[in-house]
Amino acid sequence: MTTQLVIGEGDLLPDVALVDHEGVQFRFSDHRGRPLLVLLHRHLA
Amino acid sequence: MIAVRDHLDQLGDVLPVVVTFIDDLSRLYAYRNHLEIEFPVLADIDRALYRLLGASRASIVRVWSPGTIAMYARLLLHGRRLRSPKEDTRQLGADAVVDRDGRLHRVWLPPSPDARPDIAEVIEAVAELN
Numbered sequence: 001m002t003t004q005l006v007i008g009e010g011d012l013l014p015d016v017a018l019v020d021h022e023g024v025q026f027r028f029s030d031h032r033g034r035p036l037l038v039l040l041h042r043h044l045a
Numbered sequence: 046m047i048a049v050r051d052h053l054d055q056l057g058d059v060l061p062v063v064v065t066f067i068d069d070l071s072r073l074y075a076y077r078n079h080l081e082i083e084f085p086v087l088a089d090i091d092r093a094l095y096r097l098l099g100a101s102r103a104s105i106v107r108v109w110s111p112g113t114i115a116m117y118a119r120l121l122l123h124g125r126r127l128r129s130p131k132e133d134t135r136q137l138g139a140d141a142v143v144d145r146d147g148r149l150h151r152v153w154l155p156p157s158p159d160a161r162p163d164i165a166e167v168i169e170a171v172a173e174l175n
Contacts, residue, residue: 006099016093021073021086041065042138042158
C-alpha cells in the first residue's frame, strides 16, 4: 500500500516532471514572482 | 481553457498553464493550436501533479453526470462531431491559483469533468493576490 501525498492551499507547489508543447522542461520554480493559473485537463470531446 | 483565454485581460500578470497527461508532443502542440491559446500546454505523463493536487478519477456514473451529458448534447446541437476517446475519460482534473511565492492559493476539485469554476470566481481568487 502506498501513501499518497496531496498538497493543499498554503502549501508550496513543488516541481514535478513537466514538459511543454515544444519539448522543453517546465519548472514552477522558474516562475516565482508571477502568479500561475494551473488548469489540469480532463477529457471532454 | 476557453474562458481563461477570453478573460486574460482580467487576470493581471497571471501565467495560465494547461496541464495534460498527453504523452505525444505532436498532439500537445495540436491541442494548443486547437484551443487557440498562447500560454504553455504541458504534459504530466506520470500524472504527478494530478496526484499532488488530489485530482481524482471518477466512477462511470460520476463521469457521465447530467452536466456532462448536457454538455455533449450542446456540442452535438452546434454541429460538433464527437470522436471516440483515446484518453482517460475518468480523470476529473482540477484548477488552481498559485501565488507569487509558489504556494497554492486556491484549488478547485470538480465533482464531475464538466464542472469548472466560474471565470468570475477565478478572477476573484487572482485579485486576492494583489
